[in-house]
Amino acid sequence: MTNVYFVLMYLSHTHTQVSTKLPCLYLIDSIIKNIGAPYIEHFARCIVRIFTDTFLKADEKTRKLLFKLRSTWRDIFPVERLRDLDASIRDIDPNWPKLTEIENPGTVHINPNFLKSSEASPSSLKKKKVPTATLR
Numbered sequence: 001m002t003n004v005y006f007v008l009m010y011l012s013h014t015h016t017q018v019s020t021k022l023p024c025l026y027l028i029d030s031i032i033k034n035i036g037a038p039y040i041e042h043f044a045r046c047i048v049r050i051f052t053d054t055f056l057k058a059d060e061k062t063r064k065l066l067f068k069l070r071s072t073w074r075d076i077f078p079v080e081r082l083r084d085l086d087a088s089i090r091d092i093d094p095n096w097p098k099l100t101e102i103e104n105p106g107t108v109h110i111n112p113n114f115l116k117s118s119e120a121s122p123s124s125l126k127k128k129k130v131p132t133a134t135l136r
Contacts, residue, residue, distance in 0.1 A: 021054040022062055029069060032076055044081050052088045063093070071099060 007024055028047075032040045055066055073082060082099065089096040 018054065018057040018059075018062060021050075021057070022065060025051070025054060025066070025069060029072070033072075040076060044077050047077060047081065048085045048088050051085055052092070055089055056092060067096075074099075 007027060028043050028050075032043055051066065051070070055063060058066060070082075070085065077085075086096060086099055090098075
């Protein structure tokens with residue numbers, strides 16, 4: 001865990017060059033994807049600040065790379081944390097897409113009372129014969 005804190009301190013240092021911040025984010029990415037817990041929890045606490053700070057100082061080419069990197073975190077960091085990250089970046093660049101909405105485009109909200117009703121019981125879901133109309 002000491003190495004995690006070293007990486008975080010290095011990234012938090014105000015004089016750290018952008019050219020070294022992106023490789024550090026790639027290092028974080030590799031750690032969370034290859035090792036996972038407990039590193040995901042540690043990095044999730046500060047990923048918004050680190051990512052935003054890097055984005056602020058980055059040129060357009062690096063920002064595109066940051067976008068690609070962020071796009072791979074859907075199943076790693078909690079959705080709430082990623083929404084915070086996206087909102088923070090949109091404050092800087094309004095063209096930053098709402099990735100959490102893109103990732104779940106078909107989300108359907110169902111009224112829980114509907115599921116409790118007898119209409120949704122398995123027996124009511126059987127095919128029913130529907131009268132057909134005759135076209136003239």
